[in-house]
Amino acid sequence: MNGNSVKRHLATYISSVVTNNCRITGIHVSTCMSSSKLLLLNVYIPCNYGDDESAIECMECLRDLNAVMVESDAVNAVSAGDFNCNTESKFFPLLDSFMQDNGLIMSDVLRCLLLIRTLVMTVSDARGLITRVFTIAR
Secondary structure (H helix, E strand, O other): OOHHHHHHHHHOOEEEEOOOOOOEEEEEEEEOOEEEEEEEEEEEOOOOOOOHHHHHHHHHHHHHHHHHHHHOOOOEEEEEEEOOOOOOOOOHHHHHHHHHHOOOEEOOHHHHHHOHHHHHHHHEOOOOOEOOOOEEEO
16 A cells, blocks of 8 residues: 555544634544544643633633543543643642543653652753643543
């Protein structure tokens, strides 16, 4: 198979996820081995500028993320992206509560809790926000 044939073949197993939030994009992936789908999402949580509007935008994004997952017929979901928070951020309790309420798991959170100073220095942006560390799965 050449590259175009592979793309056409794989396209039959992939469908776009419609969202009403420009910070969330995703696809459903079906497998030929099962009738179940996998929901893959990419999320960009708003930055925390220390004002009420930032917190409201974060809550709205998490609400919309929840809606996408609830409306999906996927058995499993993975959400990755830029969550713009660390365990010391005021956004972290919002994210943590969202995770617990939805039976989700954060990968790397234990490492994050134990090595927050090292992680902030090694995988964060200039503002000290951990980015691209958390992977959410259900």
